[in-house]
Amino acid sequence: MMKRSKQEFKKLKNKPYTIAAIIFVAIFISLFLYSGEWPPISVVESSSMEHSEYWTPGVINTGDIVFVKKVNSINDIVTYVQGRETGYSTYGEYGNVILYKNPQGTIIIHRAIMYIKWIDGRLSINNYSNQSWLNVYGDCVVIKDVGFTHRNFSINVSVFSGQNGFITMGDNNLGSPYVPYNPKYQSYEAADQTIFNYPPVNLSRIVGVAFGQVPWIGLVKLNILGLEHKWPDSADVAKNSYLYLILSLTLLFVAALLPYDKIIRKLKYLKK
Numbered sequence: 492m493m494k495r496s497k498q499e500f501k502k503l504k505n506k507p508y509t510i511a512a513i514i515f516v517a518i519f520i521s522l523f524l525y526s527g528e529w530p531p532i533s534v535v536e537s538s539s540m541e542h543s544e545y546w547t548p549g550v551i552n553t554g555d556i557v558f559v560k561k562v563n564s565i566n567d568i569v570t571y572v573q574g575r576e577t578g579y580s581t582y583g584e585y586g587n588v589i590l591y592k593n594p595q596g597t598i599i600i601h602r603a604i605m606y607i608k609w610i611d612g613r614l615s616i617n618n619y620s621n622q623s624w625l626n627v628y629g630d631c632v633v634i635k636d637v638g639f640t641h642r643n644f645s646i647n648v649s650v651f652s653g654q655n656g657f658i659t660m661g662d663n664n665l666g667s668p669y670v671p672y673n674p675k676y677q678s679y680e681a682a683d684q685t686i687f688n689y690p691p692v693n694l695s696r697i698v699g700v701a702f703g704q705v706p707w708i709g710l711v712k713l714n715i716l717g718l719e720h721k722w723p724d725s726a727d728v729a730k731n732s733y734l735y736l737i738l739s740l741t742l743l744f745v746a747a748l749l750p751y752d753k754i755i756r757k758l759k760y761l762k763k
Contacts, residue, residue, distance in 0.1 A: 532556050533590055533701075534709035535600055538727035539661030542583055542639045546729040550583040550662070551701070553728045554710035554736070557600065559590055559699040565606055565617075568700060570657065572605045572625060572634070573618040582701070584638055584662055590698040591659070593689055598698060601659040601683060605632070607648055607691055608655040614648055633676045640665045645678035646685055656691025659683045707736040 533556070540551035551557060562568055569577075574585030582588055582602075589603050606617040616632065619625060624635045630649035637644045642665045646658060664670060664681035671680040683689045710732060716722040 533559055533598065533600065533698075534712055536713060536722060537661075537724040538729065539663050540582065540588070540600060540602075541663050541727075541729055544730055546706070546731045546735060547583070548706075551588065551600065551704065552706065552732060553724070554707050554713055554732055556705040556709045557588075557590075557701040558703045560702050561699045562589075562694075562697055565657075565694055568603050568606075568657070568697075570603045570605050570618065571637075572616065572622075575624070576618060576620075576622065582662075582704075588701040589657070589659065589692070590701060591657075591692045592696045592698065593683075593687070599659070599683065600701060601661045603657045603692075604634070604644070604660050604682065605658050606656070607632075607651065607658060609653050612652070628676070631673075631676065633678050638662055638665055642666075643676065643678035644682070645673050645676050645680055646682045647680070651684065651691055654691050654693075656693040657697075659689075659692055707732055707739060710736050 535551055535553055535555045535557060538553050541547065541553065542550045546552050568589060569579050569587045571584070571586035574580055574587075579585065584602060587603055588600060590598055590600050593599050605619075608615050608617070614627065614630070614632075616625075616627070619627070626633045626635075631645055631647050633643060633645045635643050639662070644660070644665060648658075660682045664683075664686065665679055667681070670686060672678075673680055680686075684691060710728065713722050713725070717725045
C-alpha cells in the first residue's frame, strides 16, 4: 500500500496543472470555511473606496477582489471611531470595511464609521468617550480630520431617531466635490445615510466584513458586465490598473506555457 501511494505521488508530481488545480480548490474551500460566506469573495465595482486617481496598494480599488467574513454580532465589527481610538486600521484607514445590502438589495462595500443607538430617546455612540476629535452638537455628530482628505465629517442623526445601526461611508466620499458642505461646522456630510438617504445599517443587512484582497483581477469580470451594459461605473477605474492587469495576465499566460515536464527532467538530470 505504501509503495502504491509513493507511485501515485510521483505521478502527481509530474502533473503540475493538476497540482495547481488542487491547490486552487483547497484555497477556495479554506476561504469558505474561514469566512462562513458563499461566495467568500466580492468584486469592487466603483471608486468610492479609492484614495487616489492612481491605483494605490493597501486600499480598495475598483476591480479588486475582496474576501468576505461573516459576522454574528455588531461586536465583530470595528468602527472608525473605535479604530481611531485603538489604532486599529484596515485598507489604509481606521476601522473595518463592511459589505451590506442597501434598501434596493445592492451590495455596498464601505467603511463602518460609527454605531449609533437610542436610549430613552437620546443618542448614544458606541465607543464615544469625549474624544477631542469627535463632538456631538445636539443632533449633529462631527468627526475632525478624517481620512486621506483630512476633512471634517458630519452627520445630522435627528432623522434616524429610534433607529439603531452603523453609519457608513466610502473612503473617497469625503474627497468628492459633490457632497454637501456644512458651513456651521466646516464639515462635509459624506455618509451614505446623508447622500443616499439610507437608514443606519443594522445587523440583518450586513453581508460580512472585508478582509484581504486580490488586485486588478476583478476587472476581467467587470468588463464582461460592461459589454452587457451592467457596469455603470466603468469610468471609475484607477489609473495604471489596466496596465498592472495586463502584466499579471501575461505572466500567468507565460507560466502556463512553460514546459514543466522538460524542466522537471532537467532538474532530475542535474541532481544525478
